[in-house]
Amino acid sequence: MIIEMENVSFIREDRVILDRIHWKVQENEQWVILGLNGSGKTSLLNIVLGYEYPSKGEVSVLGHRFGKTNLPELRKHIGFVSSTFERFQPTLESETVEEVVVSGKFASIGLYEPVTDEDQEQAEQWMDLFRIGHLKGKAYRTLSQGEKRKVLLARALMAKPKLLILDEPTVGLDMLTREELLALIKDVIATKICHVLYVTHYVEEIIEEMTHVLLLKDGKIVAAGPKEKLLTDDYLSETFQMVLHVRWEHNRPWISIKNIPTLQRLGK
Template sequence: MTTMIQMHNVSWVRGARAILHDITWEVNEGEHWAILGLNGSGKTSLLNIITGYQYPTRGEVEVLGYRFGRASLPEMRRHIGFVSSALDQFHDTLQTETVEDVVVSGKFATIGLYDAITGEDRDKAEALMESFRLQAVKGKRYATLSQGEKRKTLIARALMADPALLILDEPTVGLDLWAREQMLSLIAPIAARPCHVLYVTHYIEEIVEPITHVLLLRDGRVAAAGRKEDVLTDERLSEAFQLNIRVHWEDGRPWVSVRR
């Protein structure tokens, strides 16, 4: 079995403060993971390490066969798709682009188009737009889209380069209930590709059926990691979220209530 992500005793220290403590975690081929935890639990720092933008203070990391300290991290990043609110920093450039140009730019991992585009590139972007139900906004400026349409456009953009790993960092933030469910319905076709999903969220009910495993963080440590049915228990979630939580399952999807 191919290992997609492997971390062994990974810690990260910022100044005098330890943010991550002895993280040992493995993602194998065919697995799709959700990453859960309270604010400050270490989710963002973990993503920064996975994408090679932050180097661990201690420990060993290998992502997609690239071992940190021995391999080219910029080369590794070419195989990772990333959708996050961090892309908002490119807001001014994105606003002026058409939807299809935003999608095509994913081939080059750029915001804006600066390279020659082939007919094959356009055809691939069209197919992705169709897959993500974006045909109705073809030719429109990104600035005119709804929040849900913008999020789908960015996911299509991330898939343009056929990444082996797709990181969705809280992709439903700011969406209403209908748009959220539309977004979550896209995870199944993404998971059906030769692409492994890391889905970062605060909301347990967003762990839809195609997501197979959960990494639960608390205070920069692994509270639990494994198949979602084993991790998403009343006891483990209550401890991690410091609330009296009860979990029930419907159609392979967990829902929680808080007991007073």
């Protein structure tokens, strides 16, 4: 079992952020989490990563049950890419591309441990795989947004993780760069390097290789299961709180808005 949550709730300052979550991710499943801002996606990820502890319920990640495992050690088996890495910009901007990539082996932002020749060679292999080998020696701060995301993806795979979490990795990217990044994610899944957990607001980013979806609304699961069964007008309309229509093109779902909520209906 990759992830198992039984009756998990997360409460902060008397506010229920996650409410009785039951969720299992099994071998050979690639999951997408969908939901509006405030639906509980970030809190769910923080629990999976061991940065937050559930208020109630049982959690197991990669066979490690919370309360009986070393969470910092567990995180070394989880790769993580997020647009929120911008908060580490001062550290990242002081490093070269290969230094950022190598740091992924140690699950750290910045290098604080000795780097071997083998580490350097492995970093260069990942850079070549993601078509950023030509960036070797360049300062991270000089890269485009698309190049930075590819570097962070290579960094996340340095430790050969069993689980790769991609938290809105395409935020701020143009359409072409987004599709290039999605193509790299396709390659990662195809090679069966690790399991992927992908978080997004955009249904059209659900590539063919993704197998399952978790729909969240107000801290509760709307539905969880195979994407073909759940990416429907009814489920997505409930999740995103507007009337939506889903169509499939090239094995990817695309949505159109059939009824846009007015300010009056939203209570503004």
